[in-house]
Amino acid sequence: MSQTIVLKDGRLIDYAGDRIADVVIDTSSGMITEVGTGLAAETEIDCEGLVVSPGFVDLHVHLREPGLEAAETILTGSRAAARGGFTAVVAMPNTNPAMDSASVVEQVLAAGRQALCEISPSAAISIGRNGEQLSPMGELLGAGVRIFTDDGNGVQDARFMRRALEYAGGLPNGGSPVVLAQHCEVEALTEGGVMHEGEWSAKLGLGGQPSEAEDLMVMRDITLARLTGVHVHFQHLSTAGSVAMVRAAKAGGLPVTAEATPHHFTLTDASCAGFDPVFKVHPPLRTAHDVAAVRAGLADGTIDAIATDHAPHTPESKDRSFDDAPPGMLGLETAFALAYTELELPLTDLLALFTWRPAAIAGLSDHQGSALSPGRHANIAVIDLEHRWTVRGDNLASIARNTPFEGRQLNGRVRHTFYRGEQVLANFEVTR
Amino acid sequence: MNQLLSIDDLSVDDVERLMELSTSFAEVLRRSVPKVPALRGKTVIMAFFEDSTRTRSSFDLAARRLSADVATFAAGASSLSKGESIRDTVETISAMGVDALVVRHPHPGVPAAISRYTTAAVVNAGDGRHQHPTQALLDLYTLRTTIGDIAGKRVLLCGDILNSRVARSNVALFTKMGAEVLVCGPHTLLPPHSSTEMFGDPVQVVRSIDSVIGSIDVAYMLRIQNERIADAALPSIREYRTMYGLTVDRAAKMASHAVVMHPGPINRGVEIDADVADSEASLITAQVAAGVSVRMAVMYQLLGPGQFRDVSGDFDPDAVSNPGQRAPDGDAATGDGPVLDSTQTLNLTEPTAATPVQETAS
Numbered sequence: 001m002s003q004t005i006v007l008k009d010g011r012l013i014d015y016a017g018d019r020i021a022d023v024v025i026d027t028s029s030g031m032i033t034e035v036g037t038g039l040a041a042e043t044e045i046d047c048e049g050l051v052v053s054p055g056f057v058d059l060h061v062h063l064r065e066p067g068l069e070a071a072e073t074i075l076t077g078s079r080a081a082a083r084g085g086f087t088a089v090v091a092m093p094n095t096n097p098a099m100d101s102a103s104v105v106e107q108v109l110a111a112g113r114q115a116l117c118e119i120s121p122s123a124a125i126s127i128g129r130n131g132e133q134l135s136p137m138g139e140l141l142g143a144g145v146r147i148f149t150d151d152g153n154g155v156q157d158a159r160f161m162r163r164a165l166e167y168a169g170g171l172p173n174g175g176s177p178v179v180l181a182q183h184c185e186v187e188a189l190t191e192g193g194v195m196h197e198g199e200w201s202a203k204l205g206l207g208g209q210p211s212e213a214e215d216l217m218v219m220r221d222i223t224l225a226r227l228t229g230v231h232v233h234f235q236h237l238s239t240a241g242s243v244a245m246v247r248a249a250k251a252g253g254l255p256v257t258a259e260a261t262p263h264h265f266t267l268t269d270a271s272c273a274g275f276d277p278v279f280k281v282h283p284p285l286r287t288a289h290d291v292a293a294v295r296a297g298l299a300d301g302t303i304d305a306i307a308t309d310h311a312p313h314t315p316e317s318k319d320r321s322f323d324d325a326p327p328g329m330l331g332l333e334t335a336f337a338l339a340y341t342e343l344e345l346p347l348t349d350l351l352a353l354f355t356w357r358p359a360a361i362a363g364l365s366d367h368q369g370s371a372l373s374p375g376r377h378a379n380i381a382v383i384d385l386e387h388r389w390t391v392r393g394d395n396l397a398s399i400a401r402n403t404p405f406e407g408r409q410l411n412g413r414v415r416h417t418f419y420r421g422e423q424v425l426a427n428f429e430v431t432r
Numbered sequence: 433m434n435q436l437l438s439i440d441d442l443s444v445d446d447v448e449r450l451m452e453l454s455t456s457f458a459e460v461l462r463r464s465v466p467k468v469p470a471l472r473g474k475t476v477i478m479a480f481f482e483d484s485t486r487t488r489s490s491f492d493l494a495a496r497r498l499s500a501d502v503a504t505f506a507a508g509a510s511s512l513s514k515g516e517s518i519r520d521t522v523e524t525i526s527a528m529g530v531d532a533l534v535v536r537h538p539h540p541g542v543p544a545a546i547s548r549y550t551t552a553a554v555v556n557a558g559d560g561r562h563q564h565p566t567q568a569l570l571d572l573y574t575l576r577t578t579i580g581d582i583a584g585k586r587v588l589l590c591g592d593i594l595n596s597r598v599a600r601s602n603v604a605l606f607t608k609m610g611a612e613v614l615v616c617g618p619h620t621l622l623p624p625h626s627s628t629e630m631f632g633d634p635v636q637v638v639r640s641i642d643s644v645i646g647s648i649d650v651a652y653m654l655r656i657q658n659e660r661i662a663d664a665a666l667p668s669i670r671e672y673r674t675m676y677g678l679t680v681d682r683a684a685k686m687a688s689h690a691v692v693m694h695p696g697p698i699n700r701g702v703e704i705d706a707d708v709a710d711s712e713a714s715l716i717t718a719q720v721a722a723g724v725s726v727r728m729a730v731m732y733q734l735l736g737p738g739q740f741r742d743v744s745g746d747f748d749p750d751a752v753s754n755p756g757q758r759a760p761d762g763d764a765a766t767g768d769g770p771v772l773d774s775t776q777t778l779n780l781t782e783p784t785a786a787t788p789v790q791e792t793a794s
Contacts, residue, residue, distance in 0.1 A: 037779055197631075198624075198625075199632065202624075202626070202630070202631055203632055204539040204540055205559075206541075206560075206561075206562075233763050245439045274544065315517075316520075318520050319517035321518070321539035321540070322519060322535065322540060323560070324539065
């Protein structure tokens with residue numbers, strides 16, 4: 001049954017510009033059919049005073065399915081995504097079994113068909129994410145994968161990483177180049193480390209992970225990007241050093257991109273003072289100096305995307321010692337509000353970090369992060385910048401509740417989300 | 433104050449109060465019946481998730497000498513690691529009915545986490561590399577009873593600072609009480625980037641123990657562990673002794689009044705030569721002895737701060753009106769230890785910081 005919806009009088013912001021207009025969506029085709037003024041449709045949603053943006057694209061989420069469904073499933077994770085304004089998420093491969101074969105990827109894609117956003121699976125660079133044998137990248141590419149990563153672990157061996165880049169870079173890709181995304185951590189320097197190495201780790205007696213463990217791998221992979229000419233994407237940059245190196249590499253014209261998480265531009269290692277494992281994350285929360293560097297990287301374009309590294313963990317798994325608890329924190333529902341509240345960026349630049357820039361890295365630009373114009377896919381986030389709200393883990397859509405922002409007051413929230421023309425979020429509530 | 437997780441929890445006044453109480457309890461321990469009923473009816477659980485004989489025995493004895501009921505919950509750290517959440521563990525223990533938990537755990541922060549799930553008092557008996565506050569308090573007490581006030585004194589901590597909870601607690605307490613703290617050790621075993629500040633406190637990092645050995649008042653040696661060699665923190669034990677050990681030759685250069693300390697267990701011939709450990713200057717045995725009275729003070733303060741007189745007044749009114757008779761039930765409630773007679777009870781419960789008991793009332 002065909003139905004049309006008009007978003008009335010919203011402020012449309014996309015890479016084409018910033019203007020007030022109506023948007024008509026055809027729910028059966030999932031496309032935008034008209035953009036203009038004075039438009040009508042069967043259903044009207046008043047968007048006056050609201051921002052209408054392309055739906056957000058998250059390059060980095062852990063949906064835990066298959067394997068850890070007690071913490072999150074593809075469906076619940078997609079609800080969190082819809083509430084955060086995301087219409088596409090790239091699912092990390094550290095599931096159980098790992099997403100290192102076409103069959104697991106197809107399983108994720110199949111579950112994703114019921115989801116409230118596009119589930120774009122990444123796949124492991126190495127079998128079992130062990131850094132020893134290449135995954136069947138050609139077959140995985142054929143299954144729809146565009147991003148390869150051993151996320152959770154960095155590829156430790158330089159020769160293996162070189163081979164992975166060369167092999168992946170040479171595969172037939174149908175015009176959509178592959179990206180190898182790196183979790184930057186030299187494990188020889190982080191062994192036993194559970195937080196940033198600095199004055200807080202010294203005081204707390206917790207094992208430290210020095211910034212240089214990240215810097216070294218960023219430095220290595222910049223040189224490997226130069227050697228191979230293949231695109232390396234740096235995940236969750238957290239140090240001043242790595243931001244500076246990516247900036248220099250981009251200035252030198254190398255094929256590198258980078259993402260940063262909301263927690264790395266809002267929280268510091270001082271958060272760990274109470275030993276609450278909700279603040280345990282890899283890479284770890286760093287210093288105020290690093291936070292400032294990440295913010296500067298987001299402001300000047302060095303960092304291409306805000307990615308959440310949404311990492312659900314059950315309450316019981318986080319209720320252990322800081323040493324024993326798994327790293328990771330929820331991110332999908334708080335990402336935009338944190339960025340809007342904490343970053344002093346022009347709105348268009350801010351939305352670029354959430355929409356068309358990550359869509360391009362993920363190879364989704366033909367239908368995500370697109371311009372709001374007739375004939376484009378209706379993947380849309382409608383944002384209420386005036387909405388003021390307080391983060392409550394119990395109110396989040398994820399099964400897990402491990403938000404490090406409990407009780408924080410934030411400005412701005414996504415009010416409506418449309419995925420393929422379907423309204424999946426209406427007035428802050430998911431529709432299914 | 434109903435928890436002692438870190439030296440940071442204590443003000444200078446708190447420390448002074450604990451020192452005064454420790455003095456009173458040390459006096460009690462010198463008596464023929466070294467026991468008071470101050471915590472009778474209170475239950476103290478020794479929650480030890482890491483092997484410990486010395487600290488556990490010391491706390492255990494301290495609690496019993498205050499007439500508390502004591503039970504031990506000694507689980508390998510694995511029971512927490514292997515799935516049981518901290519909350520479940522605490523609720524299991526709490527369900528037994530408990531007034532205080534003495535917690536030892538190999539991981540930093542677990543006593544703090546436990547304190548969030550219980551209204552019982554929590555004492556940190558050592559959490560990984562983080563803190564061991566009663567060790568620092570007993571060290572301070574030991575110094576007070578030998579060289580006196582440590583304000584202005586030069587205290588050298590030497591050895592594996594990075595991996596030592598004793599170092600973290602002692603740097604904090606010694607600086608809090610006005611000492612000048614010097615730190616020496618292989619730089620692989622010091623926190624990175626430390627030279628004038630460590631763990632948030634002012635310290636002076638010295639490269640050579642020989643450069644300061646003649647000017648210090650206290651040489652506090654820390655235990656070195658063999659696995660530091662495999663971790664490339666040390667070339668060899670021999671090299672460690674040569675560079676950082678308190679050898680007989682080095683000890684000979686110390687001032688005549690200077691003292692030697694070590695939290696134990698000691699590696700004779702490694703961080704400290706046997707003859708130094710057994711010398712007149714060594715306070716190592718005194719430290720162990722101080723442990724019981726200081727831990728009595730801590731538990732007493734946590735389970736009834738300021739109520740010492742009230743407890744003694746309420747404890748056994750019959751003892752006042754019927755001097756010479758045995759106190760009803762005596763110490764039977766604890767099921768162990770000697771039964772006190774009323775005269776002893778009346779007097780033994782009297783000591784306070786203000787009026788330590790110097791003699792019996794009879």
